[in-house]
Amino acid sequence: MSIADVVVSSHNDQPSAKPITKLTAVTIRFAGDSGDGMQLAGMQFTDTSALLGNDVSTFPDYPSEIRAPVGTVAGVSGYQIQFSSNDVFTPGDDVDALVAMNPAALKVNIKSVRRGGMIIVNADAFTPIDLKKAGYAEDPLTDGSLEHFRLIQVPMDTLNNAAVAPAGLTGKHADLCKNFFALGLVYWIYGRSLEPTLAYLHRKFAKKNPAVALANEATLRAGYNYGETCELLDQQYAIDKAKLPPGEYRRITGNEAVALGLVAAAELAGKHLFYGSYPITPATDILHTLADLKQFQVTTFQAEDEICAIGATIGAAFGGAIAATGTSGPGLALKTEAMGLAVMTELPMVIVNVQRGGPSTGLPTKTEQSDLLQALYGRNGECPIPVIAAASPSDAFNAAIEAVHIAVRYMTPVLLLSDGYIANSSEPWLLPDLNKLEKITVNHPTTADAATFKPYRRNQENVRPWAIPGTPGLEHRIGGLEKQDVTGCVSYDAANHETMVRLRAQKVDGIKPVGMPFLWTGPRSGDAILVSWGGTHGSVKAATLELQHQGLQVSQCHLRYLHPLPRELRALLAGFRHVIVPELNSGQLRQVLKAVLQLDIKGINKVRGQPFSVSELVRGVRSVVKTSSDHEIPDESTPGTWVRPEPTQKISPACEA
Amino acid sequence: MTMTLPQSPAPLQPADFASDQEVKWCPGCGDYSILAQVRKILARQGVDKANTVFVSGIGCSSRFPYYMSTYGFHSIHGRAATIATGLKVSRPELNVWIVTGDGDALAIGGNHFLHLLRRNVDVKILMFNNRIYGLTKGQYSPTTLKGKKTKSSPVGSPDNPIRPISVAVGAEATFAARALAADVKHLESVLERAAQHKGTAFVEIYQNCVIFDDGGYNYLAEKSVKAERMAYLVHGQPIRFGHNNEKAIALRGLTPVVVNAADVPPESLLIHDEHAPDPSLAFLLSRLSHPDFPEPLGIFRDVTTPCYDDIVRDQITTAITERGPGQLSQLLRSGSTWKVA
Numbered sequence: 001m002s003i004a005d006v007v008v009s010s011h012n013d014q015p016s017a018k019p020i021t022k023l024t025a026v027t028i029r030f031a032g033d034s035g036d037g038m039q040l041a042g043m044q045f046t047d048t049s050a051l052l053g054n055d056v057s058t059f060p061d062y063p064s065e066i067r068a069p070v071g072t073v074a075g076v077s078g079y080q081i082q083f084s085s086n087d088v089f090t091p092g093d094d095v096d097a098l099v100a101m102n103p104a105a106l107k108v109n110i111k112s113v114r115r116g117g118m119i120i121v122n123a124d125a126f127t128p129i130d131l132k133k134a135g136y137a138e139d140p141l142t143d144g145s146l147e148h149f150r151l152i153q154v155p156m157d158t159l160n161n162a163a164v165a166p167a168g169l170t171g172k173h174a175d176l177c178k179n180f181f182a183l184g185l186v187y188w189i190y191g192r193s194l195e196p197t198l199a200y201l202h203r204k205f206a207k208k209n210p211a212v213a214l215a216n217e218a219t220l221r222a223g224y225n226y227g228e229t230c231e232l233l234d235q236q237y238a239i240d241k242a243k244l245p246p247g248e249y250r251r252i253t254g255n256e257a258v259a260l261g262l263v264a265a266a267e268l269a270g271k272h273l274f275y276g277s278y279p280i281t282p283a284t285d286i287l288h289t290l291a292d293l294k295q296f297q298v299t300t301f302q303a304e305d306e307i308c309a310i311g312a313t314i315g316a317a318f319g320g321a322i323a324a325t326g327t328s329g330p331g332l333a334l335k336t337e338a339m340g341l342a343v344m345t346e347l348p349m350v351i352v353n354v355q356r357g358g359p360s361t362g363l364p365t366k367t368e369q370s371d372l373l374q375a376l377y378g379r380n381g382e383c384p385i386p387v388i389a390a391a392s393p394s395d396a397f398n399a400a401i402e403a404v405h406i407a408v409r410y411m412t413p414v415l416l417l418s419d420g421y422i423a424n425s426s427e428p429w430l431l432p433d434l435n436k437l438e439k440i441t442v443n444h445p446t447t448a449d450a451a452t453f454k455p456y457r458r459n460q461e462n463v464r465p466w467a468i469p470g471t472p473g474l475e476h477r478i479g480g481l482e483k484q485d486v487t488g489c490v491s492y493d494a495a496n497h498e499t500m501v502r503l504r505a506q507k508v509d510g511i512k513p514v515g516m517p518f519l520w521t522g523p524r525s526g527d528a529i530l531v532s533w534g535g536t537h538g539s540v541k542a543a544t545l546e547l548q549h550q551g552l553q554v555s556q557c558h559l560r561y562l563h564p565l566p567r568e569l570r571a572l573l574a575g576f577r578h579v580i581v582p583e584l585n586s587g588q589l590r591q592v593l594k595a596v597l598q599l600d601i602k603g604i605n606k607v608r609g610q611p612f613s614v615s616e617l618v619r620g621v622r623s624v625v626k627t628s629s630d631h632e633i634p635d636e637s638t639p640g641t642w643v644r645p646e647p648t649q650k651i652s653p654a655c656e657a
Numbered sequence: 658m659t660m661t662l663p664q665s666p667a668p669l670q671p672a673d674f675a676s677d678q679e680v681k682w683c684p685g686c687g688d689y690s691i692l693a694q695v696r697k698i699l700a701r702q703g704v705d706k707a708n709t710v711f712v713s714g715i716g717c718s719s720r721f722p723y724y725m726s727t728y729g730f731h732s733i734h735g736r737a738a739t740i741a742t743g744l745k746v747s748r749p750e751l752n753v754w755i756v757t758g759d760g761d762a763l764a765i766g767g768n769h770f771l772h773l774l775r776r777n778v779d780v781k782i783l784m785f786n787n788r789i790y791g792l793t794k795g796q797y798s799p800t801t802l803k804g805k806k807t808k809s810s811p812v813g814s815p816d817n818p819i820r821p822i823s824v825a826v827g828a829e830a831t832f833a834a835r836a837l838a839a840d841v842k843h844l845e846s847v848l849e850r851a852a853q854h855k856g857t858a859f860v861e862i863y864q865n866c867v868i869f870d871d872g873g874y875n876y877l878a879e880k881s882v883k884a885e886r887m888a889y890l891v892h893g894q895p896i897r898f899g900h901n902n903e904k905a906i907a908l909r910g911l912t913p914v915v916v917n918a919a920d921v922p923p924e925s926l927l928i929h930d931e932h933a934p935d936p937s938l939a940f941l942l943s944r945l946s947h948p949d950f951p952e953p954l955g956i957f958r959d960v961t962t963p964c965y966d967d968i969v970r971d972q973i974t975t976a977i978t979e980r981g982p983g984q985l986s987q988l989l990r991s992g993s994t995w996k997v998a
């Protein structure tokens with residue numbers, strides 16, 4: 001998907017003197033020091049491209065250090081965008097154009113740029129000191145190492161300083177504007193209008209800090225004009241509008257979508273939202289977003305740890321709130337015991353787990369899908385919890401609403417899985433018609449029900465009533481000890497325990513999906529079915545389409561409901577020669593499906609803290625499908641076949657034992 | 658400051674607060690007395706059962722909610738504070754009580770205990786201190802005296818015990834008190850004050866475990882030594898004790914000393930002030946212990962500061978006033994939007 005078919009256009013409908021080449025899809029990446037404003041430049045480019053009608057997908061790559069030493073590889077921050085006149089499912093594999101604001105940014109990102117791709121560097125930042133900080137022995141701009149790329153050297157510091165001087169900005173203040181110079185230049189290359197960003201600058205700074213608004217505008221224009229005049233840039237590119245469903249759109253990240261979904265769900269239920277959380281990357285932005293939505297009657301509670309966060313959530317649920325707690329893997333581990341209490345007391349709540357690289361503290365800022373087994377089974381006792389996984393940033397909005405819906409309807413905690421990729425990447429979101437969203441019905445028994453009320457009397461769907469404190473006549477006690485069927489009194493009776501274990505399981509097994517249990521791409525039979533889940537939806541879908549394009553009969557079944565699994569799953573997979581499960585872990589869903597479906601299932605697995613690239617998925621699927629004899633296929637295909645690399649760093653004498 | 662608890666529509670008797678569950682503590686356990694006094698003061702204060710919730714952790718003490726006819730939540734070990742916090746913050750009109758043990762509150766739940774107190778969530782904590790793990794059959798707890806032989810410390814506990822009131826006052830408790838389960842009248846009066854406190858009220862109750870540490874409090878509660886070894890705190894009064902009430906506490910610099918009241922000028926005696934804004938006096942009193950001092954019973958501290966749950970409510974009210982009630986359709990459109998035709 002990343003390398004577009006190139007059509008050279010002869011027409012010249014723009015005043016620019018340089019020729020314009022039409023492309024269908026382009027992937028660019030802004031990279032610089034974490035203080036260089038690359039995230040902002042990336043977001044501006046994304047918004048502008050979306051406004052121009054392209055489909056877009058983005059992926060930010062932050063350093064995990066807050067303030068790594070300036071100019072070092074540890075401090076490099078990047079923002080990747082794919083924009084296209086077709087549907088876009090991923091932020092792109094290989095980068096067509098890289099903007100590198102310093103040597104460290106070049107060093108970190110060069111391996112992602114395709115051969116022949118464009119590299120725009122801030123040449124002023126390639127001083128001997130900067131090169132040394134980035135760990136370059138030779139200057140890459142002159143040592144020939146970039147000869148397979150189109151290198152464009154731009155003295156950005158000089159040009160930016162000159163552009164912002166009339167606004168009165170110098171030194172550090174001037175420096176802070178240079179991301180807009182780079183942005184202006186990239187706007188010219190891809191024929192984007194400056195208007196949306198000018199409007200943004202006006203909104204943001206015109207009142208608060210007019211000099212900053214002026215300076216950024218000046219350097220944005222300077223960057224754009226530089227493209228016009230720079231001799232190295234001999235052409236512009238055009239990317240037509242994509243055909244997107246009509247409606248109103250915005251850009252949204254997965255974390256924002258979860259937060260908005262929870263707020264929307266509370267409104268659909270006619271209730272107030274309680275969100276208990278303890279800060280942890282990459283889930284914290286959900287807390288940040290909700291903490292600023294108090295006008296929606298949202299109560300956020302920053303607890304002293306994840307145990308308290310879920311404890312308070314359980315308390316709020318007992319009190320009748322729409323209650324949720326959010327965390328990432330290590331925090332989910334801490335919540336384990338309390339999740340059991342939530343299952344035992346059968347109270348409704350949503351537990352959001354934004355997965356990151358593990359185990360332990362692992363890779364806090366990187367994405368992984370390695371908490372699936374923890375989500376499904378990681379508790380003491382037989383402790384079934386429904387598990388829903390968002391498929392993309394915007395899908396997280398629906399998934400959050402569905403999770404609340406199921407929690408309330410079935411009186412159960414629900415685990416909502418997201419991941420670092422979904423959490424931070426963004427995509428255009430067609431805003432839903434709020435009037436069409438299904439209301440969430442809440443039934444609290446009242447004093448009128450007192451005569452027949454029993455805390456554990458179940459309805460046809462095995463669901464107990466949600467009686468809340470403050471209701472005269474329904475005073476009752478719940479807790480973590482085993483309950484007697486119907487009455488809810490403490491019971492150590494052997495037969496009763498088995499009944500209750502089975503009832504809890506039956507209730508969860510009987511859950512009917514509120515939204516799509518799976519997303520399907522392609523025909524119902526063929527060579528291979530790719531069974532994916534979570535944040536890999538886009539890359540697996542793109543790979544599926546690419547493989548179809550290459551003539552293979554490949555389809556995708558992307559699971560949104562992981563527990564209970566869609567009842568029709570076995571039948572859905574029956575029409576395919578191969579079942580392949582691509583995952584960003586060592587094969588967790590594969591293991592589950594093998595056990596549940598008793599099928600021969602292959603995996604494509606990657607555990608590098610990075611999303612799949614489409615090309616590695618395509619290679620992985622081809623290697624399974626083209627092998628004629630099943631016996632020759634290894635169980636797992638690792639992109640690039642994993643071998644233990646030689647240690648790259650010199651071991652310091654102090655470390656030698 | 659006193660507050661109005663949710664009132665019952667009809668007058669209630671202590672027995673009205675009893676649930677239909679059989680009480681299963683060991684015969685002679687100190688917990689019975691606490692249960693009786695709690696039922697009594699709730700009835701006397703006309704508290705509404707439907708709006709009252711008892712939340713507990715795990716332990717013998719934590720069985721308490723099952724024996725009350727109010728709402729109840731018997732949760733998991735150490736976490737009652739967390740559940741009570743979430744409940745109170747989302748339902749501020751409820752009257753929320755925590756029942757916990759020395760292990761539940763100070764070992765596994767120690768972290769939550771500190772944070773509940775520093776936030777000053779408007780809930781009452783009754784900590785049954787039997788200086789032992791009762792439910793797990795007799796291991797030493799964070800309050801077990803050093804050197805004490807228990808099942809898990811056959812040659813004596815190596816741990817320094819925690820002083821619960823010191824920890825509570827250190828965590829900014831706005832109300833901290835101590836009572837003895839066996840002294841029912843005094844217990845009742847302390848519970849009554851706790852019930853009326855607006856903010857987190859912490860009550861440590863010395864409770865005898867007849868099975869695993871029988872007579873553990875005899876050293877101070879026995880009739881013959883009682884007057885010498887306990888001192889009842891009275892606001893505005895010197896701390897007096899002794900068989901003839903002849904002794905008092907005075908300060909030498911920052912150090913408390915026992916004096917004969919008759920031997921020193923009255924103004925040199927330490928006068929109790931429950932409402933002192935500075936917690937130092939309460940802390941100093943919480944350090945007094947056998948054998949050098951009598952152990953104080955009563956209210957160490959009772960001050961009023963804003964409650965967490967009120968602050969949270971106020972922030973929401975302010976946001977609604979300043980920004981107007983949230984509109985979901987606007988929220989979805991925050992940032993920039995664009996239209997595709």
Ligand SMILES: Cc1ncc(C[n+]2csc(CCOP(=O)(O)OP(=O)(O)O)c2C)c(N)n1
Binds near residue numbers: 717718758789790
């Ligand atoms: C997570 C967990 N760890 C350990 C236990 C076992 N356990 C139950 S109660 C208890 C100690 C109770 O002591 P305390 O809080 O003093 O209550 P008491 O029984 O003395 O009233 C322990 C260790 C448990 N239930 N859960």
Ligand code: SF4
Binds near residue numbers: 688717866867
């Ligand atoms: S073991 Fe001790 S604390 Fe527990 S019920 Fe028996 S006497 Fe009471």
Ligand SMILES: [Mg+2]
Binds near residue numbers: 787789798
């Ligand atoms: Mg105890």
